[in-house]
Amino acid sequence: MKPLELLLMAAVLHFGMGCGVMALAEETPPTIIVSPPDKILVHETTLSVVLKVNTTQVDQIQLWTSMGRTTFDLNSSKAYYCQSISLRLGENRIDVRSYKDNALVSEQVRHLYVTSPIYQEFKYPPTEYQRHFFHTDTNEAKCQSCHDMSVNEVKGVAFIDVTKSNCYHCHHNITNAKYAHAPAVNWLCTSCHNGEVGSDNKKFQGRSKYLVPEPVNTLCFRCHKKNFKLWQSYRYRHEPLDSGRCNKCHNSHASPYKMFVRKPVNSICMGCHKDKQIRAKRHGSKCEGASEGKRCIACHTPHASSREFFLKEKKSKEHNGTRTRLPQKETLHE
Ligand code: HEC
Ligand code: HEC
Ligand code: HEC
Ligand code: HEC
Ligand code: HEC
Ligand code: HEC
Numbered sequence: 001m002k003p004l005e006l007l008l009m010a011a012v013l014h015f016g017m018g019c020g021v022m023a024l025a026e027e028t029p030p031t032i033i034v035s036p037p038d039k040i041l042v043h044e045t046t047l048s049v050v051l052k053v054n055t056t057q058v059d060q061i062q063l064w065t066s067m068g069r070t071t072f073d074l075n076s077s078k079a080y081y082c083q084s085i086s087l088r089l090g091e092n093r094i095d096v097r098s099y100k101d102n103a104l105v106s107e108q109v110r111h112l113y114v115t116s117p118i119y120q121e122f123k124y125p126p127t128e129y130q131r132h133f134f135h136t137d138t139n140e141a142k143c144q145s146c147h148d149m150s151v152n153e154v155k156g157v158a159f160i161d162v163t164k165s166n167c168y169h170c171h172h173n174i175t176n177a178k179y180a181h182a183p184a185v186n187w188l189c190t191s192c193h194n195g196e197v198g199s200d201n202k203k204f205q206g207r208s209k210y211l212v213p214e215p216v217n218t219l220c221f222r223c224h225k226k227n228f229k230l231w232q233s234y235r236y237r238h239e240p241l242d243s244g245r246c247n248k249c250h251n252s253h254a255s256p257y258k259m260f261v262r263k264p265v266n267s268i269c270m271g272c273h274k275d276k277q278i279r280a281k282r283h284g285s286k287c288e289g290a291s292e293g294k295r296c297i298a299c300h301t302p303h304a305s306s307r308e309f310f311l312k313e314k315k316s317k318e319h320n321g322t323r324t325r326l327p328q329k330e331t332l333h334e
């Protein structure tokens, strides 16, 4: 049913109850989805939904996502409704249903696709989904009457109270996982999101203030200098490392797995080395036992080694106990 027909139906229903004041003349829908647009491709499982509502025409909104329903009981003094939602990998549908006196007055739908570089099934999204960027002056202007859109971080200095980061208000869910990366959890977002591009994303230059130079390895090595020196000194380096795609395996912000790898270590390896699944089960194979709880990295290193097949160093330079570890929330020095 079209929104207009629904409005008419609602009007008819309400006449009987003696409250037939209905604004049928307006052209603009009573609820506008300010963000996100339709058919976009995203890389994270969190997103903001922003609605602008004409509260004379709508008194309740139900926001349906793949994860469930959120209900907003509208307040006539408030026109904007902002909500952080969670998404799942692959296709997602957001359904915004506007009600007046319990009757549906409009329904709008958004389709999104969360892609992942490591899950084979989500690596190649359907072509109708397009990359989209939010942080342009035009888009930010829609928020700045209520939100401070400026960057308020001091280079290399962690926030004592991360909720004071201007980015935190809208993106707080991005670090909500068991293992979080120090610069992200300290809200030093622009240490990576510096607006630069690399050869992989050159075509997006200038589309957002907060792009990341891809491939990301040069970025990672600005801080992980020791790893760079060590891995560079080895004869054998793993292809995804050498090509600079650290973010294929690591999520730069946070994840439920140690070192914020995108999925359990063995599934990461198996994603690209499917044949090893059989080998890991075959009796007498060198990789034997890996599928039954033993991790591939018990014998291999994911990065680089002086031994063939990236077998771990006999006496690992990486685990000699001298590496210092910064507590997660403290001042960072680059
Ligand atoms: C009229 C004021 C107003 C405008 C305009 C506005 N917001 Fe908000 N926003 C708020 C307020 C107030 C909050 C605090 C939470 C609340 O009370 O809803 C908020 C919270 C948020 C949150 C956090 C929601 C959550 O679930 O944690 C996000 C994300 C957000 N806004 C995004 C945006 C974006 C993006 C825009 C621009 C497209 C925007 N807002 C425009 C007032 C506004
Ligand atoms: C008013 C809310 C709001 C604030 C404040 C905000 N963002 Fe965003 N940001 C968004 C929305 C909306 C998107 C689109 C994707 C989404 O919904 O998560 C986005 C997307 C992004 C992206 C992806 C690239 C792009 O342009 O779409 C990056 C990176 C990002 N934000 C970084 C930041 C950083 C860094 C800050 C702080 C300096 C910040 N954001 C502050 C709302 C906000
Ligand atoms: C260590 C580097 C690094 C830090 C620190 C970092 N990011 Fe990111 N971020 C990335 C990379 C790389 C991507 C590209 C997508 C990917 O690899 O998943 C990304 C992607 C994003 C996206 C998703 C864009 C999309 O395409 O959907 C958002 C939103 C975002 N970052 C926000 C933030 C915010 C907010 C902070 C601060 C808390 C932050 N990032 C800190 C490296 C970083
Ligand atoms: C702004 C500096 C900075 C950048 C850029 C940066 N990191 Fe980090 N990273 C840190 C700090 C600080 C720590 C915590 C100290 C430590 O354990 O080494 C850390 C920790 C890590 C850890 C966990 C190490 C451990 O032993 O627990 C991994 C994995 C990691 N970073 C990967 C990356 C990747 C991948 C990139 C690029 C996308 C990157 N980092 C970019 C500063 C940075
Ligand atoms: C093939 C997947 C893969 C790639 C590509 C990758 N990593 Fe890792 N990384 C891992 C795994 C797996 C671990 C160990 C996780 C564990 O111990 O649970 C790890 C651990 C780490 C650690 C902590 C341990 C150590 O060796 O210091 C750092 C730092 C790190 N990675 C940084 C990077 C950087 C920087 C890049 C890109 C130059 C990168 N990684 C590329 C899979 C990968
Ligand atoms: C993003 C895809 C990808 C991931 C994830 C990945 N690899 Fe690889 N790996 C490659 C590519 C590409 C090569 C080089 C091509 C080849 O020789 O097969 C390679 C080569 C190797 C080799 C050497 C093969 C040889 O014959 O020299 C080993 C051993 C290896 N990977 C182990 C691992 C382990 C252990 C993991 C998990 C920590 C892992 N890989 C995760 C893509 C990946």
Ligand code: HEC
Binding pocket: 266, 269, 270, 273, 276, 277, 280, 286, 287, 288, 289, 290, 291, 294, 295, 296, 297, 298, 299, 300, 309, 311
């Ligand atoms: C018990 C130690 C051990 C475990 C666990 C292990 N490997 Fe191996 N792997 C080896 C050794 C030793 C070699 C050396 C080549 C040989 O002798 O066949 C090897 C060789 C390889 C090679 C390169 C040779 C080839 O056949 O392409 C790959 C790729 C590989 N392993 C991947 C994996 C993956 C993925 C896992 C986790 C499922 C894993 N390994 C678990 C010991 C192990």
